[in-house]
Amino acid sequence: xxxxxxxxxxxxxxxxxxxxxxLVDDTLAGSYHSVFKGRGMNFDEVREYVPGDEIRxxxxxxxxxxxxxxxxxxxxxxELTILLMIDISGSGEFGSGDQSKRELMAELGSVLxxxxxxxxxxVGLVLFSDFVELYVPPGKGHSHILRVIREILFFQPHGRxxxxxxxxDFINRVTKRKCVVFLISDFCLPGxxxxxxxxxxxxxQITGRRHDLIAVSVTDPRDLELPDVGWITLEDAExxxxxxxxxxxxxxxxxxxxxxxxxxARFSRTxxxxxxxxxxxxxxxxxxxxxxxxxxxxxxxxTR
Numbered sequence: 225x226x227x228x229x230x231x232x233x234x235x236x237x238x239x240x241x242x243x244x245x246x247l248v249d250d251t252l253a254g255s256y257h258s259v260f261k262g263r264g265m266n267f268d269e270v271r272e273y274v275p276g277d278e279i280r281x282x283x284x285x286x287x288x289x290x291x292x293x294x295x296x297x298x299x300x301x302x303e304l305t306i307l308l309m310i311d312i313s314g315s316g317e318f319g320s321g322d323q324s325k326r327e328l329m330a331e332l333g334s335v336l337x338x339x340x341x342x343x344x345x346x347v348g349l350v351l352f353s354d355f356v357e358l359y360v361p362p363g364k365g366h367s368h369i370l371r372v373i374r375e376i377l378f379f380q381p382h383g384r385x386x387x388x389x390x391x392x393d394f395i396n397r398v399t400k401r402k403c404v405v406f407l408i409s410d411f412c413l414p415g416x417x418x419x420x421x422x423x424x425x426x427x428x429q430i431t432g433r434r435h436d437l438i439a440v441s442v443t444d445p446r447d448l449e450l451p452d453v454g455w456i457t458l459e460d461a462e463x464x465x466x467x468x469x470x471x472x473x474x475x476x477x478x479x480x481x482x483x484x485x486x487x488x489a490r491f492s493r494t495x496x497x498x499x500x501x502x503x504x505x506x507x508x509x510x511x512x513x514x515x516x517x518x519x520x521x522x523x524x525x526x527t528r
Contacts, residue, residue: 255519256339260304260345260404270294271294272292272294281297282294282296304404305345306362307348307435308349309395309405309408310349310351312357313381314385314462315410316410321444324444324507328511329442332440332515333376333406334376337369337373341365341369347368348362348363348403349376350391351375352394353385353386355387357379360372384461384463385463386412388411389423399434399435402434404438405431405437405438409439409442410441411441411491422494432500437501438501440503440504440505442506443505445507447484450481454470455470501518501522
């Protein structure tokens, strides 16, 4: 039985690898490269000054020693560290269609991981629920990426809740150099939604100043609207609380829709007011279009 489980895991990892690698090679690699820049500039060499060079790049020591103006030449530091922060709380197991929210998060994480390795960048992983469940330090190489994908797909969490603030505190402690951080979650926040959102806002801002933080929100259509199917029992996947409701009630469905839309708008405003980029995805829609659109908008902003 254990051998069969291992074979099934390896087969699933291989399927994800083949599908996402083709997507990266055919479509995403160039966009990824143009959007995410290195941490800074590395000194390359000293050469003689030519008209048009910036005066501030003059190397005065070499100029004084040779009697001829020389300037320092720099090259962009291309290597990045990509850190995937993925929410594996209970609410991610829900999906009203062919794909659950966690499955979409896993495939997106795999695409980003392969995009990073395609550009010789490092990739690290943080899986969190109501505490940090797993940390894989940034690394390179094919075997490292396959381990990251395996953990994203098959790690079994011990917690059921969501604690984004604690996960942000964790990465700020363990990462000393600037990273590109993808915070991938359905953002089903515990307790009072508005209160919890305001509590994590300062931590989002702190992390956004230290790193290039990108929030990726993953929703399912049923998070936003109820179907008209009569009486149903809804269960909170994180708290276990249950409630029976009559979805045939049009006013109830309208109230649910309005509350969900209000929360989405409030969430978007809070993320953007914290100076953080937001990518919104749905299990009902292929993610490639929104991802490419996000890369394009970010590239245009960087080149202004």
